[in-house]
Amino acid sequence: MKIIFIGCVESSFVCLSSLIKDEHHEIVGVITRSNSLNNSDYIDLTKICIENNISFTYWNRKESSVLEEWIKIKKPDIGICIGWSQLLGKNILDIPPFGFIGFHPAQLPMNRGRHPLIWALFLGLQATASTIFKLVERADFGDILDQKIIKIAENDTACTLYNRILDVLPNQLISTLSKIESGTIKFRPQLPGEGNEWRKRDVRDGVIDWRMNGIAIVRLVKALSHPYPGALVVISGESFKVWDAALSSILKPKNIEPGKVLAIDRVKNIIDVASYDSIVRICKHELPNSISVGDYLL
Numbered sequence: 001m002k003i004i005f006i007g008c009v010e011s012s013f014v015c016l017s018s019l020i021k022d023e024h025h026e027i028v029g030v031i032t033r034s035n036s037l038n039n040s041d042y043i044d045l046t047k048i049c050i051e052n053n054i055s056f057t058y059w060n061r062k063e064s065s066v067l068e069e070w071i072k073i074k075k076p077d078i079g080i081c082i083g084w085s086q087l088l089g090k091n092i093l094d095i096p097p098f099g100f101i102g103f104h105p106a107q108l109p110m111n112r113g114r115h116p117l118i119w120a121l122f123l124g125l126q127a128t129a130s131t132i133f134k135l136v137e138r139a140d141f142g143d144i145l146d147q148k149i150i151k152i153a154e155n156d157t158a159c160t161l162y163n164r165i166l167d168v169l170p171n172q173l174i175s176t177l178s179k180i181e182s183g184t185i186k187f188r189p190q191l192p193g194e195g196n197e198w199r200k201r202d203v204r205d206g207v208i209d210w211r212m213n214g215i216a217i218v219r220l221v222k223a224l225s226h227p228y229p230g231a232l233v234v235i236s237g238e239s240f241k242v243w244d245a246a247l248s249s250i251l252k253p254k255n256i257e258p259g260k261v262l263a264i265d266r267v268k269n270i271i272d273v274a275s276y277d278s279i280v281r282i283c284k285h286e287l288p289n290s291i292s293v294g295d296y297l298l
Contacts, residue, residue: 001181002026004076004096006059008033009083010041010227011103011166013048018170019080020052025177028074030056031067041083041162041227059086071095078180080173081135090137098180100135101145103173105165108133108147109195112140117158117165119198121223124215127151128161130168132176134187140197144188146176157225157244207232207239210259210297214247214278221245233287233297241286248272248279259296273297 003025005016012032019025032045049056057070068091071079079100081088093100106116107129120128128150134142148168152161179185206224208217208231221231221242230241256262256274263272271282271291291297 001077001177002028002075003177004029004031004071004074004079006031006079006081006088006100007045007083008042010043010162011169012083013043013045014166015080015082015103015170015173016045016048018174020048020054022174024181025174027052027054028076029071030054031059031071032056034058061086064089064091068092068095078177079135082169082173087137087139088135093135093137101132101176101180102135102142103169104131104133104140105129105150105162106131106140107149108140108144109190111198112195113198114200115198117161118201118223118228120152121156121158121161122216122219124219125152128165130165130172132172133190141190144190145180145185146172148172157222158228159226162227203232206230207234208242208297210273210280211276214275214280217275217280218245218247230286233285235288235291235297240288242282242284243286244282244284246281246283248281250279252277252279259298261291261293261295261297264291264293 003019005027007016016030019027030045030049035042046056060067071092072095076096078098079096081100081102088100104116105128106120107127108131116128130148130150131144132146133144136142150165150168176185206229208220221244224231225243230243232239233242252274258274258276260274261271262274262279271287272279273282
């Protein structure tokens with residue numbers, strides 16, 4: 001099949017690379033971004049396009065008609081949109097005969113919406129999924145074509161979970177394309193009122209509140225680790241990033257209030273801080289060296 005591919009992040013690059021190697025399909029064009037301030041895992045796809053003699057163009061919502069004509073000239077059988085936050089309009093979706101398919105790292109119809117890996121980790125879910133579905137004008141709401149369950153381990157971070165999904169997605173995508181081409185694909189509709197939708201997080205969601213219990217703080221840190229922007233500790237109005245944390249095996253004295261620094265290992269750069277119910281060990285961070293035992297991270 002002839003494919004138009006849209007994407008601009010690491011998952012886009014991984015999938016595009018696999019599709020290029022697959023002899024059964026032809027990438028006739030790639031739509032990407034020249035840069036992206038909204039995607040911490042942004043990757044420039046133009047290099048791999050040039051290396052493989054694939055035509056590409058940059059997305060410009062102000063020139064939608066030009067983009068439509070560019071896609072029509074390529075005469076794609078199907079469009080693939082991976083790692084893209086911009087909704088595609090009906091004018092784009094209807095160009096390929098099969099339309100467009102996309103990917104969402106959640107167990108649709110549950111957990112549509114923004115930041116699925118972050119919310120899954122923070123909320124302590126035991127599993128997520130790699131879901132391929134047909135794109136419609138409403139976000140994450142088209143018919144489900146394939147879904148692989150991905151278990152979430154207790155020690156997973158955003159990075160490890162993201163990488164395990166990327167281990168599954170390329171072959172899943174190629175298998176789905178084969179079923180579409182052979183006419184054996186099965187459609188699972190998402191019904192109105194079914195599932196839920198996660199909201200877009202903001203900066204406040206990433207700030208550690210030491211009045212939270214220790215498990216919640218550790219989950220927050222792991223959810224916002226690389227490739228995401230990191231959890232934040234705010235001290236006297238200034239923000240500092242925390243990249244990894246764990247619960248200490250030491251019991252917190254009941255009469256110690258949240259936010260107090262209880263121990264510091266200068267050699268290993270580890271800081272133990274009291275939460276509501278336990279001691280949180282900050283293992284990787286950008287906190288200032290001026291912090292001392294007895295200070296409060298507030």
